[in-house]
Amino acid sequence: MIYVAIMGFGVVGSGVYEVMKKNSSHIAVKSMQDLEIKYILDKREFDDPEIASKLVHDFEVIEKDPEVRIAVESIGGTGAAYEFTKRLLSAGKHVVTSNKELVAKHGYELLKIASSRGVNYMFEASVGGGIPIIRPMIQCLSANEIEEIYGIMNGTTNFILTKMFEDGLTFEKALEEAKALGYAEQNPADDVEGHDACRKICILSSLAFGRHIRPEQVRCEGILSVTPDDVRYAAQAGLAVKLLGRYVRISDGRICAYVAPHLVDKNDPVSSVNDVFNAIVVKGNAVGEVMFYGRGAGKLPTASAVVADVIDAARHIDKTKNVDLWDDSGDFVEDSRVLRGRYYVRAEGSLSRAREIFGEIKPISGEMGGECVFITGETDGFDFEEKLEKFLRNAQVFSTIRVLK
Amino acid sequence: MIYVAIMGFGVVGSGVYEVMKKNSSHIAVKSMQDLEIKYILDKREFDDPEIASKLVHDFEVIEKDPEVRIAVESIGGTGAAYEFTKRLLSAGKHVVTSNKELVAKHGYELLKIASSRGVNYMFEASVGGGIPIIRPMIQCLSANEIEEIYGIMNGTTNFILTKMFEDGLTFEKALEEAKALGYAEQNPADDVEGHDACRKICILSSLAFGRHIRPEQVRCEGILSVTPDDVRYAAQAGLAVKLLGRYVRISDGRICAYVAPHLVDKNDPVSSVNDVFNAIVVKGNAVGEVMFYGRGAGKLPTASAVVADVIDAARHIDKTKNVDLWDDSGDFVEDSRVLRGRYYVRAEGSLSRAREIFGEIKPISGEMGGECVFITGETDGFDFEEKLEKFLRNAQVFSTIRVLK
Numbered sequence: 148m149i150y151v152a153i154m155g156f157g158v159v160g161s162g163v164y165e166v167m168k169k170n171s172s173h174i175a176v177k178s179m180q181d182l183e184i185k186y187i188l189d190k191r192e193f194d195d196p197e198i199a200s201k202l203v204h205d206f207e208v209i210e211k212d213p214e215v216r217i218a219v220e221s222i223g224g225t226g227a228a229y230e231f232t233k234r235l236l237s238a239g240k241h242v243v244t245s246n247k248e249l250v251a252k253h254g255y256e257l258l259k260i261a262s263s264r265g266v267n268y269m270f271e272a273s274v275g276g277g278i279p280i281i282r283p284m285i286q287c288l289s290a291n292e293i294e295e296i297y298g299i300m301n302g303t304t305n306f307i308l309t310k311m312f313e314d315g316l317t318f319e320k321a322l323e324e325a326k327a328l329g330y331a332e333q334n335p336a337d338d339v340e341g342h343d344a345c346r347k348i349c350i351l352s353s354l355a356f357g358r359h360i361r362p363e364q365v366r367c368e369g370i371l372s373v374t375p376d377d378v379r380y381a382a383q384a385g386l387a388v389k390l391l392g393r394y395v396r397i398s399d400g401r402i403c404a405y406v407a408p409h410l411v412d413k414n415d416p417v418s419s420v421n422d423v424f425n426a427i428v429v430k431g432n433a434v435g436e437v438m439f440y441g442r443g444a445g446k447l448p449t450a451s452a453v454v455a456d457v458i459d460a461a462r463h464i465d466k467t468k469n470v471d472l473w474d475d476s477g478d479f480v481e482d483s484r485v486l487r488g489r490y491y492v493r494a495e496g497s498l499s500r501a502r503e504i505f506g507e508i509k510p511i512s513g514e515m516g517g518e519c520v521f522i523t524g525e526t527d528g529f530d531f532e533e534k535l536e537k538f539l540r541n542a543q544v545f546s547t548i549r550v551l552k
Numbered sequence: 553m554i555y556v557a558i559m560g561f562g563v564v565g566s567g568v569y570e571v572m573k574k575n576s577s578h579i580a581v582k583s584m585q586d587l588e589i590k591y592i593l594d595k596r597e598f599d600d601p602e603i604a605s606k607l608v609h610d611f612e613v614i615e616k617d618p619e620v621r622i623a624v625e626s627i628g629g630t631g632a633a634y635e636f637t638k639r640l641l642s643a644g645k646h647v648v649t650s651n652k653e654l655v656a657k658h659g660y661e662l663l664k665i666a667s668s669r670g671v672n673y674m675f676e677a678s679v680g681g682g683i684p685i686i687r688p689m690i691q692c693l694s695a696n697e698i699e700e701i702y703g704i705m706n707g708t709t710n711f712i713l714t715k716m717f718e719d720g721l722t723f724e725k726a727l728e729e730a731k732a733l734g735y736a737e738q739n740p741a742d743d744v745e746g747h748d749a750c751r752k753i754c755i756l757s758s759l760a761f762g763r764h765i766r767p768e769q770v771r772c773e774g775i776l777s778v779t780p781d782d783v784r785y786a787a788q789a790g791l792a793v794k795l796l797g798r799y800v801r802i803s804d805g806r807i808c809a810y811v812a813p814h815l816v817d818k819n820d821p822v823s824s825v826n827d828v829f830n831a832i833v834v835k836g837n838a839v840g841e842v843m844f845y846g847r848g849a850g851k852l853p854t855a856s857a858v859v860a861d862v863i864d865a866a867r868h869i870d871k872t873k874n875v876d877l878w879d880d881s882g883d884f885v886e887d888s889r890v891l892r893g894r895y896y897v898r899a900e901g902s903l904s905r906a907r908e909i910f911g912e913i914k915p916i917s918g919e920m921g922g923e924c925v926f927i928t929g930e931t932d933g934f935d936f937e938e939k940l941e942k943f944l945r946n947a948q949v950f951s952t953i954r955v956l957k
Contacts, residue, residue, distance in 0.1 A: 166695050166838045177694040218897045277839035279692030289582040289685030290571050290859030416845055419824045434682035434856035441842030451839035454695030
């Protein structure tokens with residue numbers, strides 16, 4: 148019998164409880180032993196007698212109970228969650244989490260503590276919710292140099308963009324609908340400004356590159372600047388607007404990592420990924436492109452990944468899994484403008500003038516009311532910005548969006 | 553240093569060699585030690601001096617060399633590959649393969665030998681080529697009861713169906729093109745009759761269900777009966793024709809598993825998977841649906857998965873991974889007609905008569921030349937067959953195709 152503690156009984160914590168209860172006999176087979184939830188840590192009280200019987204308000208009860216071998220951290224944030232995780236790992240307990248903020252910020256330090264104490268810090272659920280992505284990438288693609296990762300890593304913004312695309316809604320209307328359906332929080336800043344996606348691309352980048360990439364090193368642009376006009380023009384050109392997190396390996400020592408809206412060709416596998424679904428493409432130098440798709444959030448999908456980690460910890464209760472993250476000492480992130488690509492431009496001006504400045508362009512619409520819309524040829528970001536400035540002079544730019552591929 | 557032998561130097565074997573050479577320093581980091589290819593077993597001779605220096609023609613050299621800890625079986629088939637695998641596992645060597653035929657037929661026996669000798673028999677590459685699917689399913693989704701698996705598991709037939717759909721080609725023309733591009737073999741029976749997909753759904757079904765499901769237990773229908781007319785009518789109804797392998801858990805003791813063409817709604821994630829790409833959807837009772845997508849075959853993608861298994865074996869050189877496959881004793885496969893679903897019908901007859909017999913139907917075209925095309929309401933396969941017989945009397949049926957969902 149292995150005893151487990153759940154810390155934080157919100158959406159994820161209660162989902163973990165539900166999945167462990169519902170699939171208990173199946174999970175016992177997979178774990179090769181029985182798992183029992185011994186404690187639930189939460190500030191609140193609960194009516195359900197079974198939950199109430201496991202409830203504790205004092206973290207130290209868990210910390211000091213040698214019977215607890217695995218703890219689920221579903222508190223969230225980087226306050227108590229950070230402190231408790233450090234203390235539990237130091238006490239020789241495995242910790243499993245879906246807390247992307249904590250992993251993105253302090254993952255390296257927590258993995259080192261875990262490794263020094265012979266336990267594991269596991270966070271499959273921190274990226275893509277229930278979608279298997281971290282283990283497949285570091286284990287199943289281990290024969291590859293990972294050259295690129297890109298994907299839809301935030302379901303809320305993908306829902307909003309889908310509504311703008313399919314129903315022609317404004318950002319505000321689409322956000323309202325997302326809130327009504329429970330897909331967006333009352334304060335949606337973390338999602339719509341791209342911070343949530345940023346944490347996830349940091350985690351994937353760190354694992355792909357073997358060195359800790361931190362959120363403050365990664366340029367992050369949300370979807371606030373995307374207008375229904377842009378979405379409509381993109382559709383005209385056979386492109387969808389998607390908020391992507393992206394990682395590109397530049398050399399042995401440098402990478403690009405950023406979050407920004409992209410125009411994506413309809414033949415790209417992520418272009419048809421709609422609503423709250425997530426999809427992450429990983430490109431390896433042997434396998435080519437593989438994609439992982441599913442619900443990137445939600446109570447049971449997230450719990451599915453957390454409990455899988457709990458099972459893995461239970462199966463290897465006395466072992467440490469080596470995670471190849473060996474350096475936290477610097478900033479390995481290159482300005483993403485070094486990447487070559489095409490750009491969508493909607494601005495005051497004429498297509499003929501655009502041709503003069505940018506050379507070959509692909510017009511998306513004729514000129515209407517002094518506005519022109521086009522896609523540039525391939526260029527790097529510095530060159531693009533220089534030409535854009537020249538093109539605009541005193542005129543106005545309405546939108547520029549990077550085109551994927 | 554861990555020594556590896558490659559047995560069979562065809563497409564997969566030479567791909568393994570190429571990937572291990574190209575990514576050797578990266579692979580050494582991931583393996584936590586150096587890997588060296590000590591032997592290459594093949595009947596043929598090779599000019600390349602490095603390959604020639606490792607070449608052996610006698611299997612016993614590998615079998616009897618205690619330095620060889622891991623062997624890659626890339627011979628294929630169930631003859632020598634079967635015998636050599638048994639002997640190597642019995643000799644305490646790990647064996648890694650992409651040989652779906654052997655795994656589907658003798659996987660249970662080989663896993664048992666491996667387990668009894670404290671080594672591993674690994675076959676991530678046997679399904680979906682380089683796409684991570686086996687490990688993600690059994691590890692990352694381990695908290696779930698797997699309720700259903702379905703997917704495009706054969707690239708050749710998906711290429712042919714894509715050409716029929718997009719370019720209106722006949723099966724014969726599309727097959728010719730597939731051969732010209734190297735996507736189909738000279739004798740394409742294994743692909744177009746569905747046997748290749750059948751082996752893969754057997755492997756996934758066995759792992760999801762924990763009991764060995766054998767190809768001869770699984771009804772297997774290829775794409776030979778699919779006509780350009782059907783593909784066109786399907787497109788009219790917003791559906792794509794895809795050859796799917798499918799597994800459905802019926803109860804604790806019974807499953808359905810079969811291979812057949814399906815009509816797939818355009819909102820289904822597999823409907824936009826075209827050309828030689830594979831995509832496999834796994835539905836768990838916590839995670840919902842997740843999908844794995846990529847190139848399901850090819851030299852380097854397949855080698856990517858084989859080498860990942862080699863790395864995993866090297867990392868755990870003295871350990872056995874437990875694969876939950878515990879029963880080989882019976883036939884657990886239910887007649888797939890027990891599953892409820894809708895059916896596409898193209899036959900002689902009138903829509904009004906079809907309504908009389910089938911009740912609510914969805915017509916796809918008006919009646920032309922005595923032919924009518926429609927989709928039935930939801931029913932099980934026995935009831936459908938009974939009604940179809942009644943509908944036809946002496947008239948002719950041109951096609952019936954199962955509709956997914």
